[in-house]
Each structure stands twice: as C-alpha cells, then as structure tokens.
Amino acid sequence: MASVHIRPLIHKIRGVLALTNEEEEALASLPIRLADLTKGDTIVREGDRPTQCCIVIGGVTCMYKYTGDGKRQILILHFAGDVPDLQSLHLNVLDIGIAALSRATVAFVQHEHIRRLYARFPRIGDVLWRSTLVDASILREWMLNIGQRPAHARMAHFFCEIVIRMKLAGLDDNGAYPVYLTQREIGDALGLSNVHVNRVALEMREQGLVGLTRGKLVIPDWNALKEAADFDFAYLHLTQAQKSVVDA
Amino acid sequence: MASVHIRPLIHKIRGVLALTNEEEEALASLPIRLADLTKGDTIVREGDRPTQCCIVIGGVTCMYKYTGDGKRQILILHFAGDVPDLQSLHLNVLDIGIAALSRATVAFVQHEHIRRLYARFPRIGDVLWRSTLVDASILREWMLNIGQRPAHARMAHFFCEIVIRMKLAGLDDNGAYPVYLTQREIGDALGLSNVHVNRVALEMREQGLVGLTRGKLVIPDWNALKEAADFDFAYLHLTQAQKSVVDA
DNA sequence: CGCCTATTTGACGCAAGTCAAGGGAGGTGG
DNA sequence: CCACCTCCCTTGACTTGCGTCAAATAGGCG
Numbered sequence: 001m002a003s004v005h006i007r008p009l010i011h012k013i014r015g016v017l018a019l020t021n022e023e024e025e026a027l028a029s030l031p032i033r034l035a036d037l038t039k040g041d042t043i044v045r046e047g048d049r050p051t052q053c054c055i056v057i058g059g060v061t062c063m064y065k066y067t068g069d070g071k072r073q074i075l076i077l078h079f080a081g082d083v084p085d086l087q088s089l090h091l092n093v094l095d096i097g098i099a100a101l102s103r104a105t106v107a108f109v110q111h112e113h114i115r116r117l118y119a120r121f122p123r124i125g126d127v128l129w130r131s132t133l134v135d136a137s138i139l140r141e142w143m144l145n146i147g148q149r150p151a152h153a154r155m156a157h158f159f160c161e162i163v164i165r166m167k168l169a170g171l172d173d174n175g176a177y178p179v180y181l182t183q184r185e186i187g188d189a190l191g192l193s194n195v196h197v198n199r200v201a202l203e204m205r206e207q208g209l210v211g212l213t214r215g216k217l218v219i220p221d222w223n224a225l226k227e228a229a230d231f232d233f234a235y236l237h238l239t240q241a242q243k244s245v246v247d248a
Numbered sequence: 249m250a251s252v253h254i255r256p257l258i259h260k261i262r263g264v265l266a267l268t269n270e271e272e273e274a275l276a277s278l279p280i281r282l283a284d285l286t287k288g289d290t291i292v293r294e295g296d297r298p299t300q301c302c303i304v305i306g307g308v309t310c311m312y313k314y315t316g317d318g319k320r321q322i323l324i325l326h327f328a329g330d331v332p333d334l335q336s337l338h339l340n341v342l343d344i345g346i347a348a349l350s351r352a353t354v355a356f357v358q359h360e361h362i363r364r365l366y367a368r369f370p371r372i373g374d375v376l377w378r379s380t381l382v383d384a385s386i387l388r389e390w391m392l393n394i395g396q397r398p399a400h401a402r403m404a405h406f407f408c409e410i411v412i413r414m415k416l417a418g419l420d421d422n423g424a425y426p427v428y429l430t431q432r433e434i435g436d437a438l439g440l441s442n443v444h445v446n447r448v449a450l451e452m453r454e455q456g457l458v459g460l461t462r463g464k465l466v467i468p469d470w471n472a473l474k475e476a477a478d479f480d481f482a483y484l485h486l487t488q489a490q491k492s493v494v495d496a
Numbered sequence: 497c498g499c500c501t502a503t504t505t506g507a508c509g510c511a512a513g514t515c516a517a518g519g520g521a522g523g524t525g526g
Numbered sequence: 527c528c529a530c531c532t533c534c535c536t537t538g539a540c541t542t543g544c545g546t547c548a549a550a551t552a553g554g555c556g
Contacts, residue, residue, distance in 0.1 A: 047482070065388060068478040071396040075388050087385075090378045095385050095483040129377060130338045136384040137335075137343050139391060140313060140323050147394045147439030148319040151544075182502060191395030193545050198504065214553090230316040234295070235343040399512070430534065441513055446536065462521095 003032055005107055009055050011170065012081030015242045016127050023121050030117065032107040037100040039180060043084075045097040050088045052108045056080055059104025060179055063096045064188070074189035076138055077101070077162065077179075079169040086132050089114060102180035102215070134237050141235040146191045149230065151200050154190050156229035159210050163219055164236060167246055173216070180215035204228075251280055253355055257303050259418060260329030263490045264375050271369050278365065280355040285348040287428060291332075293345040298336045300356045304328055307352025308427055311344050312436070322437035324386055325349070325410065325427075327417040334380050337362060350428035350463070382485050389483040394439045397478065399448050402438050404477035407458050411467055412484060415494055421464075428463035452476075 010027050013019060019027070034057070037043070043054055043061065056078050063075045063084055075096065078084045084098050089111055100106075118125035138161070145157050166177045183201060184194040192200075204210050209225045211218040219225055238246065258275050261267060267275070282305070285291070291302055291309065304326050311323045311332055323344065326332045332346050337359055348354075366373035386409070393405050414425045431449060432442040440448075452458050457473045459466035467473055486494065 063388075065392045067392060067396050068480075073392040073395040075391055087381045090374065091381050091385070091485050093482065093485070095485070096388060126338065132381065132384070133335045133339050136380065136387060137339070139384060139387045140311075140344060143323055143387060143391050143394065144313045144315060144321040146391065147321040148315050184502080194503090195505095195546080196544055198502095199544090202504080232316075234341065237339050237341070237343070432534080442535090443514080443537095444512055446534095447512090450536080 003028055003030070003107075005034060005057055005105075006030060006032065006055070008057055008080035008169065009083070012131075012168075013124065013127050015168065015245070016130065016239050017123060023124060026117060026121060027124070030109055030113055032109050035106050035108065037104045037106065039100060039102050041100045041104075043098040043100065043106060044088075044094055046094055048094045049092050050085065050094065050111075052110045053083055053088060053114060054085055054098065055107045055109065056082045056084065057105040057107050060101040060181075061098055061104055061106070062101050062185075062189070063098050065096050072188045073191065074185065076135060076142070077165075077189070079166055079171060081169050083128065083131065086128060101185060102178070137235045137237060142189075151190070151192055151196060152203070153228060153230055154192070155186070155197070155200050155204065156209060156225050157231055158186070158190060159217065159219070160226055160229045160231040161236075162217065163222075164233070164246055168238075168242055175218060177217040177219075178215060179217050181212075251276055251278070251355075253282060253305055253353075254278060254280065254303070256305055256328035256417065257331070260379075260416075261372065261375050263416065263493070264378065264487050265371060271372060274365060274369060275372070278357055278361055280357050283354050283356065285352045285354065287348060287350050289348045289352075291346040291348065291354060292336075292342055294342055296342045297340050298333065298342065298359075300358045301331055301336060301362060302333055302346065303355045303357065304330045304332065305353040305355050308349040308429075309346055309352055309354070310349050310433075310437070311346050313344050320436045321439065322433065324383060324390070325413075325437070327414055327419060329417050331376065331379065334376060349433060350426070385483045385485060390437075399438070399440055399444060400451070401476060401478055402440070403434070403445070403448055403452065404457060404473050405479055406434070406438055407465065407467070408474055408477045408479040409484075410465065411470075412481070412494055416486075416490055423466060425465040425467075426463060427465050429460075 006028055010019070010024060013027070032055070037059070044050055046065065058080055061078045061084055063078070064072050065075060066072050085094065088094060141161075145154050149157065162179055163177055166172060166179070171177060183197040186192075187194045187197040190197070201210070201212060205212075207224075208220050209228060211220065254276055258267070258272060261275070280303070285307070292298055294313065306328055309326045309332055311326070312320050313323060314320050333342065336342060389409075393402050397405065410427055411425055414420060414427070419425060431445040434440075435442045435445040438445070449458075449460065453460075455472075456468050457476060459468065
C-alpha cells in the first residue's frame with residue numbers, strides 16, 4: 001500500500017542522495033498515520049516521550065521552547081519533507097515542543113519502522129542523521145543572528161533562509177512564499193517584540209527588501225536583501241543538486 | 249598500543265552506556281595524534297574540510313562563529329571527553345570554528361578510524377550520534393537563553409550549565425571549576441558586551457550567586473543560582489548514572 | 497454586519513551598548 | 527629584582543535600540 005503522501009520526504013532525501021528503486025519503495029511503503037492540523041495546533045510538547053516521529057507533508061511547523069515566565073523562543077521552522085523530531089529516536093524525553101504555524105499536514109511514523117528502514121538501508125539512515133546535523137547548523141546560525149546582529153539584519157537573515165529553504169522544498173509560488181507568520185511569531189523567532197518587528201518590517205518594505213501580505217512573502221530584490229542580512233549560504237550545507245535548485 | 253589519553257572519552261561514553269571490555273579496548277587503541285594548545289589557539293576554522301575529528305582531553309574549547317562585521321558568537325563550550333566536530337563526519341565543510349579557551353589538550357582521530365569503530369560497534373556509534381543530539385539540545389537552550397532571558401538570568405543560566413557539565417566531566421575541584429573565561433568571552437557566549445557582563449557579574453557576586461576569580465568559578469549557593477537562572481536540567485538529557493554524579 | 501485577531505502608531509522608559517580612562521595582576525626581559 | 531608591558535577588570539558618563547503600554551485602524555471570516 002504505497003503512500004503518495006510521503007513524497008515530500010523522498011523529494012528531500014533525493015536532494016542529497018540518488019535513491020534506488022528499492023530504497024524509494026521502502027520509503028513509500030512506510031506505514032504512516034496522517035493528521036491535518038490548523039494554525040496553532042500542538043504536535044508534541046516538552047516532556048513528551050514519543051514513540052513516533054513526525055514528518056511534515058505540507059505547511060509550516062515550528063520547534064519552540066518557553067522560559068519559566070512564559071516567553072516563547074521559536075527555534076527553527078520546518079517545511080514539507082522535514083522531520084522535526086527525529087531526535088526522539090535517540091533522546092527519549094523531548095526538550096522542545098512542536099506546533100503548526102499554518103494549516104499543515106503531517107505524517108506520523110513509529111520509531112520501530114524507521115529503525116527497521118535504517119537497518120535495511122544504511123544510506124537512508126545516514127541521510128537522516130545528516131539532516132539532524134544540518135538542523136543543528138541552522139540553530140547555530142540563528143544563535144549568531146540573535147546574539148550578534150541588530151534587528152534589521154536579523155530579520156533580513158531570517159527571510160533569506162526561509163526563501164531558500166522553501167525553494168528547496170518546492171514551495172516557491174512564482175516568487176511568493178506562503179509562510180503564514182504573524183509579526184508576533186517572527187518576533188518570537190528573532191528574540192524581538194512584536195512592536196519592534198512591525199517597525200522594522202515597515203522600514204524594510206519601504207526599502208523594497210521584502211513584502212509580507214496576507215501570509216505571502218515576496219522578495220523584490222534578492223541581492224539587496226542578502227546584503228542587508230550579511231547572508232552566507234554555507235551553513236545550509238547544500239549539495240550540488242540543491243544549489244542548482246536554489247539558483248533557478 | 250593502548251592510549252591512556254583517550255580516557256576522558258571513555259568516561260563520557262560510560263555515562264550513557266556500560267562498555268564491554270572489547271568495546272573499551274577498541275576505543276583505547278584508536279590511533280590518535282595529541283596536541284597541546286594554549287589559550288586562544290584555533291583548532292579548526294569555518295570553511296575547513298577536516299579528515300579527522302578532535303576529542304577534548306583536557307581544558308576548555310569553544311565553538312564560535314563570526315558575523316560579516318567581525319562580531320563573535322560563542323555557540324557552545326566543550327570539556328574533557330567531548331567531541332566538538334563530530335559533525336564533520338557527515339558534513340564536509342565546517343560552518344564553525346573551534347578554539348581553545350584555556351590551555352588544552354586535544355586528540356585528533358582520522359574519520360576512517362571512527363567509521364570503522366562504528367561498523368564494528370554500532371552501540372558506540374549510537375552514543376556518539378546521541379551526543380551530537382545533546383549538543384543540539386544545548387544549542388536550543390542557549391538560543392532560548394539569549395533570545396528571551398534578561399542579562400542577569402542569562403548569565404546565571406550559563407554558569408549553571410558549566411557547573412553541571414564540568415561535574416560530569418569530573419572537573420569539580422572541591423567546589424571550584426577551572427573555567428578560564430574572560431568577561432569578554434562570557435559576553436560573546438551570551439550576546440552581551442564585556443562591560444555589561446562586568447556590571448552583572450559584580451552584582452551577582454554581591455548577591456552571593458557566583459565567584460569568579462583567577463579563572464576559577466565558585467558557586468556559594470547552588471539553589472539560589474538555579475532559581476535566578478530559571479534553570480531546568482531536562483535539556484541536558486542526563487542518564488540515571490549521570491544524574492547521580494551531578495547530585496553528589 | 498460585527499467579531500476577532502493582526503497590524504499600525506505614538507509616547508515613554510529602560511536595559512544594555514559605546515566610549516573612554518584608570519587600576520590590577522601576571523609575565524617578560526633587562 | 528625591578529621596570530615595563532599587556533591583558534583584563536572596573537568605573538563613570540552618555541547614548542540608543544528595543545521593550546512596554548495603550549489605543550486606533552484594518553482585514554478576514556462567520
């Protein structure tokens with residue numbers, strides 16, 4: 001009973017590795033449980049001990065964490081093909097929560113099935129491990145961003161990353177990117193207040209760096225944005241195949 | 249030619265896994281090249297394509313990253329037994345630099361030897377993978393710390409983590425912890441200016457939360473510090489064995 | 497049309513940055 | 527053994543980026 005839903009994951013893996021038919025079939029026949037989510041739905045919470053991983057099929061999800069006095073930091077976003085809580089395979093208590101930031105579809109796969117897949121196809125295991133390392137690299141860049149860059153560059157950098165990662169996931173809608181982020185959420189991701197995000201966003205709009213209307217992100221001048229962001233691809237660890245997708 | 253130098257790594261792995269004699273011997277006979285470093289020495293830099301990993305044997309090292317205009321963010325510290333650039337096994341270009349923050353000894357192991365070790369002893373491979381996930385968890389907590397906590401709590405949190413991780417590595421010198429951090433370095437780790445670190449550090453000293461003299465960190469009142477830090481262990485993913493070390 | 501949520505705007509305050517200068521402490525060389 | 531140099535810590539005065547509070551629009555949706 002091969003599933004068409006798993007396609008985004010296969011697409012993502014293909015960016016790193018040329019899959020054999022056998023491997024692809026094994027992926028396609030992973031037993032999954034689908035869930036449709038609306039904006040704001042929680043997928044897993046801090047302290048959970050999941051027995052399954054979650055694969056993003058469509059929409060945007062975020063990993064987040066709260067301080068004791070209720071301030072939220074959004075740690076990373078995930079798009080179609082990403083597996084946000086792959087770590088739960090090795091760390092049994094979750095240190096983070098994951099929620100949907102837009103309407104989203106996710107697929108749940110029991111750990112045992114992933115482990116069995118690894119055992120049969122170590123190359124797939126390696127790619128998944130690799131993807132956790134790329135996520136860690138993204139975290140590091142965000143930390144640099146939040147710790148050292150002023151609000152303007154910080155936001156620009158955030159948008160640069162989103163654009164590239166959405167392009168990779170095939171979510172480019174003719175130069176518009178359907179993130180459905182509120183300014184409050186952007187603030188939680190950047191360590192800024194919603195009010196300040198608003199001020200900076202208006203400024204960036206005037207400068208023709210980004211447009212953000214009705215949840216769609218538009219970049220009128222990529223080079224200007226990249227410049228403002230002090231942006232360097234390297235941390236995304238793109239393969240040759242992925243680079244050509246991004247450049248297109 | 250079994251090496252005594254690798255002990256800290258074995259110690260760390262033992263915190264997670266009871267090693268068989270065979271496994272331990274394989275670890276002890278890993279071919280390594282030792283290097284003695286002085287404070288400030290660079291181990292690897294952004295853009296490198298290493299063919300080896302680096303194991304911290306003694307001292308403190310840090311992973312860091314610079315913005316285009318020369319501001320440094322320290323991303324994570326590493327102590328005896330840690331393997332800071334394990335990621336280089338799967339990602340061939342480094343997105344970060346690593347340097348010594350004190351006099352330090354590190355051991356270099358060629359990738360191929362680590363891969364061979366994995367192949368023979370998958371359990372060791374799993375523990376090493378796990379350790380990259382714990383590092384990622386630490387990064388996430390730092391991001392929350394930098395993004396959402398005010399300077400006072402931020403610093404307190406930083407010290408809490410250092411104490412626990414140094415205890416785990418067996419570096420507790422009767423309640424004093426030999427970090428050799430300058431206030432500038434602490435600032436680079438916390439996204440604060442050195443001047444502000446100084447002001448907050450003095451305040452914390454007056455409150456009896458931490459003492460930091462001649463590179464030795466002393467915690468007069470652990471509970472008070474923990475309280476001030478909004479600190480929760482969970483993100484360190486300690487095993488039962490490790491918890492009992494920390495509580496001691 | 498009316499409600500709810502998100503964006504926008506303004507006024508104000510503060511945490512933290514910047515600049516600059518002085519004082520220690522450790523290391524080095526004459 | 528002293529003189530000097532170099533970091534680092536400390537302090538003060540001043541500035542500013544960003545947060546907070548509060549209220550006024552503007553959109554989307556039932």
